[in-house]
Amino acid sequence: MITNDNIIALATPSGAGAIAVIRISGKDAIALANPFFTSIRGKDLNKQKSHTIHLGHITENDKVLDEVLLSIFKGPHSYTGEDVVEISCHGSPYIQQQIIQLFLRNGCRMANAGEFTLRAFLNGKMDLSQAEAVADLIASDNEASHQIAIQQMRGGFSNEIKKLRDQLLNFASLMELELDFAEEDVEFADRTQFKKLLTKIQRILKRLIDSFAVGNVIKNGIPIAIVGEPNVGKSTLLNALLNEERAIVSDIAGTTRDTIEDEMVIGGIGFRFIDTAGIRDTKDVVENIGIKKTYEKIEQAQVVVLLVDAWQMATHEDKLKTSIKELEKIRTKYPQKPLLVIANKVDRLDKEQIKDLQSQISGLHLLSAKTGQGVETLKSRLLDFVNTGALRNSETIVTNTRHYSSLLKALEEIEKVQFGMEEDTPSDLLAIDVREALYHLGEITGQVTNDELLGNIFANFCIGK
Template sequence: MINQDTIVALATPAGAGAIAVIRLSGKDAINFAENRFKSVSGKQLSKQATHTIHLGHIVDGNKTIDEVLVSVFKNPNSYTGEDVVEISCHGSNYIQQEIIQLFLRQGCRMATAGEFTLRAFINGKLDLSQAEAVADLISSDNEASHQIAMQQMRGGFSSEIAKLREELLNFASLIELELDFAEEDVEFADRTQFKDLIERITFVLKRLIDSFAVGNVIKNGIPVAIVGEPNVGKSTLLNALLNEERAIVSDIAGTTRDAIEDEINIGGIGFRFIDTAGIRETKDVVENIGIKKTFEKIAQAQVVVYLFDAEAIFSQKSTIDAITTEIEKIKNKYPQKPLVVIANKVDAISNTGLEELTDKVSDIKLISAKNRKGIEDLKITLSNFVNTGALRNDETIVTNSRHYDALLKAFEEIQKVQHGLETGLSGDLLAIDIRQALYHFGEITGEITNDDLLGNIFANFCIGK
């Protein structure tokens, strides 16, 4: 699966910057770097201790390319478990390419996506779930997703799975041993203890599987559809939430013809707000297409915000009964989706009118999007839809769909084992289900892998990591 040659890649983002880092890994990494590096103190890199940094110049014959800092990491005490050299150079695109091309001509190979982390996995520096957490950490864009990725990279999830797998493997070994002495009718595996273990594994698997619902939204953000009739202030609300003029606002009904999306961070969680076209009867072909997309966005959203114009009710352009009818329609059509009902433009309503609204429409939020009144309270309401208690308690949360699938399959096999124990199933049949459960546990941490699986996982990494 993995070549033993020396690889090179840019480890920092492509483009010009103050500095760039070029990484080499492999058995010849230090020698290759030493051949092109002239230390200001005359040191030879191969004779230096691991985890040291050296100032000098990268040269190509008599030509000096750049003044650099070279970091040396000797195997096995490096990220990949191989000899690793990291060259910190100035961030010019020209300098970056000159240095990389220099090492390619010397015999290095360009690293493929995720190849440094793949080598770390192959060399036992990380298990597979930890390796995947590296990609999650790089892509994390809010506090919650960063915290989960850090926990997984430190081995929180994999250690929990590994412990369960080890205990199950011990019982599996005893049951396999029983099969070798089948004619003597002996039991090496205590069935009572085995039942307790299966119950404990079942409990942990259920908790991990259930955590995926929270983990998935933390990792990918929570889509929130803002819906309502035209000209009730949906675009103004989006702009107020984002604190910028993202959507076009006008007094002309139907201004928003297409869904506008943007994301903000609320309490460490990413929320992706979708400003949709206003819902109404219209003969405008383009507006009708926008309204159709509105219902598509509602179906995709996990939270629906229904906004109505409070001022229109008291100016007799609308009625509370009409509003409550629309609210019931949305609740009936999307019963599983949390619905936040918001009355906008409340700054134009008297206190008596506000009391009437709150009395007739339950759990209503009162805001003035134009004046940004009630926006912070709305943000708190939205953040309460996400159960982040597990984060505060440092519990394991599953965010990876591959892990989720493997956990479901493992849970299914454990259920079979539990049923077999309750019905007195023979040891040879129990062993089959246990082996399958162990297989799915091993898929998560990487004890069980194949080239296709590794290829799919590491293809999603960035070059240089």
């Protein structure tokens, strides 16, 4: 893994824009930029202070490529920990490429995906979980995911793991010391205090593991499956929620043959709505494939919205029975899945009909997708399915699958140590499990790592970051 050469990349999105930022990092970054930068005040970049900005021109053989602002950041006080130069040029793709190619011919190579952040990690500017939070921050598209990424990038999660690891490492060292004096039969590690520490670590690890259920859906969006019979208004509801004509709407039953997905943000939380094919008995081969996909989407959904036709139920008793039957079928098949029953087209009912329906189906949400009545209330009810308590209290929330896996493994080892303590297991065997727990905690922050792991993580970054 080469980390001492000079790398360059476009740090802003490719394409035309008002300005573009080109980033260079490496031990010779400032020296490489100096010959091609003509300051309007005749400054020598090699003699300038760190964290300064200079106006001038990028030139090659007396040919002016662009007027730019050039920023200098000297290591170790830079993003990567190395000397960094950032060139703010005009956002023409032609200008961007001309400047990048100039430096590629003169001592730089193109940066790999995430290589600037990788160097920041290798140079001790951030730990591995903070580096991963950089990618999460760039990808955040709602308030909740942004808040979690910011907290993690600032070291909230890292500090919690580091404290646990340091405390466990202290006892592990004392236990290792006992092994050197095995013949004297002495104990350096206070077993009572060690048991208390293990209980504390177990409690914290379980809390972090449990937070992943919330963190994962916040990061990836909460999938909501909208299901029901054909022509009850599922596509109209999706359009009303998204405030756009996303799905085809018609009076013909079975219009939606496939699932339609779209996302929106409600109260800072991302929701992914899935409009599914109508559930009914049909001989249409294509429609049957869509219905099969509907059940697959229910399996994947975090919350199921069952939409029923209020008008049909109020005026046709058989429709009311069919809807109740479908409701019980979904509840029986997916007992652990939150289910919200919505009666659509209530704008066509009078007060007595509405009251009668509510007495037949408990917890019924009244809505008219056509007029928008009840849509805002529905959004509030959907938020109730998300446990945002930890988010509001600024608690650490785990969103990364790799971290979740390492926490599970660390908890397993801690529980082995606890069991060993109860069974008076010899210190040398306890020490093995303690070391394993330390290993898995170290994997999270990068105190334990390897090139393959780093390659997998940073390959998912964008170029220039």
